[in-house]
Structure formats: C-alpha cells, structure tokens
Amino acid sequence: MGKVIVCFCEDVTLEEVRRAVKEGYRDLEHLKRLLGIGTGPCQGKQCLVTVAKILAEEAGFDPSEIRLPTFRPPARPVPLGVLAHAELEEE
Amino acid sequence: MRFQLMTLWVMGFxxxxxxxxxxxxxxxSASRGDTVASALMKSGFYTFSRSLKYHRRRGYKCGRGYCRACLVEVNGIPNVPACITRVEEGMRVRSQNALPSAEFDLLSVLDKFPGLVSYKGLYEGLPGKWFVWPLSWRLIEKLVGLGRFPQEHGDYGKGERVEAEVLVVGGGLSGLAAASLLAEEGLNVTLVDSMETLGGYARLDPLEDAGLHERHEYESPQEAARELSRRARSAGVKILTSTDAYGLYPSKNLVGAYVRESYRSGRHLAVKFKYLILATGAYEEPGLFENNDLPGIMYDYGFRRLIVDHDFKISGRVAVVGRGWRASRLAAFLEAAGVEIVGPYGDLSSKDSERIIAAYGRKKVSGVIVDAGNRRRIGVEYIAVAKGFYPALELAAQAGVRLRFDARIGAHVPEHDGKLRVLNNVWVAGSLAGYLSYADRLASGLLAAYYVLVAEGRREYAEKAAALASSLRAGVLMSG
Structure with missing residues (x-):
C-alpha cells in the first residue's frame, strides 16, 4: 500500500486525517495543530481545501460550516534579509 | 584540455x-530560457530534494513557485524554488534534506518504517538525561530540517516605497483587463505579478475558447493574455513582475511585496494605494491517489509551462486527472501538441467509474493503476493533474474579509457586497472572486475597474457597470 499524501510539505496522509476526524477533531485549526497541515513551506496552498473536504465527508458536515484557519502575512515566503534591509518606517 | 574539448563536443559549441x-x-547543460527545474528535468533529474518527514522524493510540480516541492540549495543559499529561478552559468545546485543525496537517500528508510523513529520521543529528549538533549536536537535537525543554514549572504537592497492610485495584484486576464482600462482612463496604476511573464494561466492556453471569442473578441486565452499585456504596457501601467505580494494592511492602505531579482537578491516594495484590486487567481487542487507525490506528477499549469516556455519534449504517455472542463482542455492541448494521453480519469475523491487509484514507479512515475470495475495498470511517463482550482484568498483573508463557501466551485471565496467590493477601497476579480470561465474572469476584471471609476466619481461608468454585471451573472450560470 502506498501512501496517499494530503499535505506534501509535512507528509500528512489521507489515512491520518481520516483517523484524526474519527478521533473527534472537527475543526481545521485543531487538525492543523495536531497534524501540521498548513504549516509547511507552502503554507496550506495545497492541503487546506483537500483536508476541508475530507473533514466535511467524514464528519458529515456541510462544507459551508467549515471555518478556515486564520491567515497571517506573509502569504508568500520572503527572505528575512529583504525585511531586514527594507526601510519600512513611515512619517 | 582534452577533457574540455570533449565537454564542448558533448554540450554543444x-x-x-x-x-x-x-x-x-x-x-x-541548459539553454538560456531554462529554469533550474526545467534544466534538471531535461537532463533526467526528476528528484530535486526529499520531503521533511518520510524523505520521499520531491521535484517540479506547480511551475509557479507556490507549492514549494522543488526547493533546492543554490550556491549555498537554501530553499530556492527551482521552477521560478533562471539558470546562471556555473550554478552549484544541491538537493536538500537528503543523506547523502536526493537520488540515494539513506533516510528514506523512514518512509518504509515510519515507526523507526519517534519524533515525539526525540523532542522530549532521548531517555531522560539532560546531557543527551543537544544530541537529540542535532538528530532532529538532520531528520526533519529544511535545508542547511545559508552559506552565503543574499544581496538585498533598501527597498522602495511606491504610491499608486490603483494597485492591481495579479496579472492574469482579470488583473490585466482592470489595469489597462484604468490606465487608459488616466489613473496612475501599478500592477504586480509573481511570475516573470504576465498573462496568468491564460498565457499557456493557446486553444480557441468560444466564450472569450463571443464576448471579448479574442481567439484564444493566450491571445487575450498577450493582447491585454500589450495594452497595459502601452497605457502606461507600472508593471512589476517576479513580485510576490505577501501582505495587505488595510488600515494603512498598504501592500507589502517582495521583488525577486535572482535566487540570491531582491528588494522590498511597499505600495501605498488609494484603490486596490485583488486578482490573485487560484491554486490547483492536488490529485488523491496512492503515491500522488512521485516525481513526474505535475499540476496543469506546471505541465503546460514545461511545453510552452521550455520546449520540453514529452516522450511517452501522459495520464490526465480531473473531470471538469480544465481537464478536457488540457487533454485537447496535449493531443494538439502530439502527446499521447490516457484519461481524463477521476481519482479517490471522485465517484467516477474510471478512477486513478495509484501511481507507481521507482525514481519517477512509470505507470498508473486505473479502477474501472476491474483494475488495470497503464504505463505512463507523466501524470498531469487538472482537477479544480481554488481561490488564492490569503491577502483578502489577512485583511479580515469574510470568507464564504461557494458550492459551485467547491471552495471558499472572499465575500463581496454584490459589486465585487470586499473592503471600503478593495475589490476582487477573476478566479479569486469565484469566476470560472475565461470570459467571466476577464469580464469581472473590467467590472472591478468600472466600480473603481465610479468610486473615483466617474458617474458615466455606473450604467456600464450595471449592464456588465447582469451579463456576467448570466454568464456565470451558463459556465457553472
């Protein structure tokens, strides 16, 4: 049996997400903390929608009831050197 | 000397x-237009690095820098996305997270026996004693770390501050349509796009599109992208390519962006805007089947880009995954390019009669297992995933815009006021706003521009906006 990967950054499998939902995790924010989805280099750009769909299916939710986790900057990776050198102060 | 001559002979004069x-x-050996990713694949290297936990093979996938599966170390700088980095003479590219190399990684044993190492145990320190902690940290770093620390310093400028009456984030069809119209109407417009070439997804789709032809008089999405880019330039839009908008700070009317100049240099950009149009587009939905992360499995955009931008020769069959119009268009595109395809198939997430349930292959994908009542193995060289796409809503979400689940596209979209407005001076357009067809995406960009003009006091655009909005609503129903 090969793995079905849901989160390619943190190597989280379909199996693991299903098991977590069965164990009672019913919120993307909780699944994120438990499994690490959305916390890798792509920052959830591939896994969040898939995990939301699995959650809806396994828990019998309507997808509209699912809340996405909080989004914070940076939306894309920025080298720290870029921020360190930038003259950001204003006024 | 003899060696050098040999090299010249092999690599070309x-x-x-x-x-x-x-x-x-x-x-x-690479040609000038290659990215690090396309150069490596043309030379037969499909595994660029290894994944963090199980040390599975990772390589090229999205083709536009967001999926981060293709990260490599270049001249001592870690985590460089190979797919959006141009080749330069003498680059030393190294794989990451592998011991000793991505092709042969001893740590991939973790994939076969995941129970071998307990990460929890490592974090808590190997059995009890404080003096083993530094050792266990070293071990954790080796096992799960992302690259090595930088061996070189990057070269980063002071950054710049720009003021724009209108900032458009995203240079696909909708962003380009909005930016060029607003500039033609005399506004000072800045447009940022994360890729090197404008045009978004449309740029890679050269086939005829009926809706686009009827409603906007362009033959193909590619032509629309080219024509709109030209219009934006001649209208005087200030264009910044290879620029990632990373943050939206609505209380300051500020967008923070990072202008990538090379793999080791770049600068910060702070854009103060009066009006903002978000046309950030969408990400692609991954395929769900066993071994769906093997090298050679790519998203629609990434696959098209290899062919259109890099003249990549596709040898052997390609399996197409996805059941919507995008998969059909990709299949048609590949057939027109003379590539043999199988599919389009569904995957584990679909209830289709023909689904891909697994991919197999040792170093890269070499075949798929298709379940169509009975199971059969089909040899393929690549798998192109064109399932669905879902809005790149980070900037809107950061700024506190409410998100609404859109059942039609099966994903969340930013909630707008019915007139594409999500905040006082911020509008959304294109696939970010949930529009699917090329014609609708382009039209929604124009519509957002109309609303900006109305906000700017150009009354004559109110009527135009109302007319376009109603035709767009009809269009959405047709293409849904």
Whole structure:
C-alpha cells in the first residue's frame, strides 16, 4: 500500500486525517495543530481545501460550516534579509 | 584540455550559448530560457530534494513557485524554488534534506518504517538525561530540517516605497483587463505579478475558447493574455513582475511585496494605494491517489509551462486527472501538441467509474493503476493533474474579509457586497472572486475597474457597470 499524501510539505496522509476526524477533531485549526497541515513551506496552498473536504465527508458536515484557519502575512515566503534591509518606517 | 574539448563536443559549441551548472556534483547543460527545474528535468533529474518527514522524493510540480516541492540549495543559499529561478552559468545546485543525496537517500528508510523513529520521543529528549538533549536536537535537525543554514549572504537592497492610485495584484486576464482600462482612463496604476511573464494561466492556453471569442473578441486565452499585456504596457501601467505580494494592511492602505531579482537578491516594495484590486487567481487542487507525490506528477499549469516556455519534449504517455472542463482542455492541448494521453480519469475523491487509484514507479512515475470495475495498470511517463482550482484568498483573508463557501466551485471565496467590493477601497476579480470561465474572469476584471471609476466619481461608468454585471451573472450560470 502506498501512501496517499494530503499535505506534501509535512507528509500528512489521507489515512491520518481520516483517523484524526474519527478521533473527534472537527475543526481545521485543531487538525492543523495536531497534524501540521498548513504549516509547511507552502503554507496550506495545497492541503487546506483537500483536508476541508475530507473533514466535511467524514464528519458529515456541510462544507459551508467549515471555518478556515486564520491567515497571517506573509502569504508568500520572503527572505528575512529583504525585511531586514527594507526601510519600512513611515512619517 | 582534452577533457574540455570533449565537454564542448558533448554540450554543444559556444555559438549555441549553453549554460553549464551542476546538480549534486553532476554536470547539467541548459539553454538560456531554462529554469533550474526545467534544466534538471531535461537532463533526467526528476528528484530535486526529499520531503521533511518520510524523505520521499520531491521535484517540479506547480511551475509557479507556490507549492514549494522543488526547493533546492543554490550556491549555498537554501530553499530556492527551482521552477521560478533562471539558470546562471556555473550554478552549484544541491538537493536538500537528503543523506547523502536526493537520488540515494539513506533516510528514506523512514518512509518504509515510519515507526523507526519517534519524533515525539526525540523532542522530549532521548531517555531522560539532560546531557543527551543537544544530541537529540542535532538528530532532529538532520531528520526533519529544511535545508542547511545559508552559506552565503543574499544581496538585498533598501527597498522602495511606491504610491499608486490603483494597485492591481495579479496579472492574469482579470488583473490585466482592470489595469489597462484604468490606465487608459488616466489613473496612475501599478500592477504586480509573481511570475516573470504576465498573462496568468491564460498565457499557456493557446486553444480557441468560444466564450472569450463571443464576448471579448479574442481567439484564444493566450491571445487575450498577450493582447491585454500589450495594452497595459502601452497605457502606461507600472508593471512589476517576479513580485510576490505577501501582505495587505488595510488600515494603512498598504501592500507589502517582495521583488525577486535572482535566487540570491531582491528588494522590498511597499505600495501605498488609494484603490486596490485583488486578482490573485487560484491554486490547483492536488490529485488523491496512492503515491500522488512521485516525481513526474505535475499540476496543469506546471505541465503546460514545461511545453510552452521550455520546449520540453514529452516522450511517452501522459495520464490526465480531473473531470471538469480544465481537464478536457488540457487533454485537447496535449493531443494538439502530439502527446499521447490516457484519461481524463477521476481519482479517490471522485465517484467516477474510471478512477486513478495509484501511481507507481521507482525514481519517477512509470505507470498508473486505473479502477474501472476491474483494475488495470497503464504505463505512463507523466501524470498531469487538472482537477479544480481554488481561490488564492490569503491577502483578502489577512485583511479580515469574510470568507464564504461557494458550492459551485467547491471552495471558499472572499465575500463581496454584490459589486465585487470586499473592503471600503478593495475589490476582487477573476478566479479569486469565484469566476470560472475565461470570459467571466476577464469580464469581472473590467467590472472591478468600472466600480473603481465610479468610486473615483466617474458617474458615466455606473450604467456600464450595471449592464456588465447582469451579463456576467448570466454568464456565470451558463459556465457553472
């Protein structure tokens, strides 16, 4: 049996997400903390929608009831050197 | 001397202007237009690095820098996305998270026996004693770390501050349509796009599109992208490509962006805007089947880009995954390019009669297992995933815009007021706003521009906006 990967950054499998939902995790924010989805280099750009769909299916939710986790900057990776050198102060 | 002559003979004479780089010590020859990713694959290297936990093979996938599966170390700088980094003479490219190399990684044993190492145990320190902690941290770093620390310093400028009456984030069909109209109407417009070439997804789709032809008089999405880019330029839009908008700060009317100049240099950009149009587009939905992360499995955009931008020769069959119009268009595109395809198939997430349930292959994908009542194995060289796409809503979400689940596209979209407005001076357009067809995406960009003009006091655009909005509503129903 090969793995079905849901989160390619943190190597989280379909199996693991299903098991977590069965164990009672019913919120993307909780699944994120438990499994690490959305916390890798792509920052959830591939896994969040898939995990939301699995959650809806396994828990019998309507997808509209699912809340996405909080989004914070940076939306894309920025080298720290870029921020360190930038003259950001204003006024 | 003899060796050099041999090299010239093998790699081509200087007239052809080949660029030489190395990957894990092996020579790679590239042409000028190549990215690190396309150069490596043309030389037969599909595994660029290894994944963090199970040390599975990772390589090229999205083709536009967001999926981060293709990260490599270049000249001592870690985590460089190979797919959006141009080749340069003498680049030393190294794989990451592998011992000793991505091609042969001893740590991949973790994939076969995941129970071998307990990460929890490591974090808590190997059995009890404080003096083993530094050792266990070293071990954790080796096992799960992302690259090595930088061996070189990057070269980063002071950054710049720009003021724009209108900032458009995203240079696909909707962003380009909005930016060019607003500039033609005399506004000072800045447009940022994360890719090197404007045009978004449409740029890679050269086939005829009926809706686009009827409603906007462009033959193909590619032509629309080219024509709109030209219009934006001649209208005087200030265009910044290879620029990632990373943050939206609505209380300051500020967008923070990072202008990538090369793999090791770039600068910060702070854009103060009066009006903002978000046309950030969408990400692609991954395929769900066993071994769906093997090298050779790519998203629609990434696959098209190899062919259109890099003249990549596809040898062998391609399996197409996805059941919507995008998969059909991709299949048609590949057939027109003379590539043999199988599918389109569904995957584990679909209830289709023909689904891909697994991919197999040792170093890269070499076949798929298709379940169609009975199971059969089909040999393929690549798998192109064109399932669905879902809005790149980070900037809107950061700024506190409410998100609404859109059942039609099966994903969340930013909630707008019915007139594309999500905040006082911020509008959304294109696939970010949930529009699917090319014609609708383009029209929604125009519509957002109309609303900006109305906000700017140009009354004559109110009527135009109302007319376009109603035709767009009809269009949405047709293409849904």
């Amino acid at each position: 200087p007239g052809e202007s080949r660029i030489l780089l190395s990957f894990d010590g092996k020579r790679v």
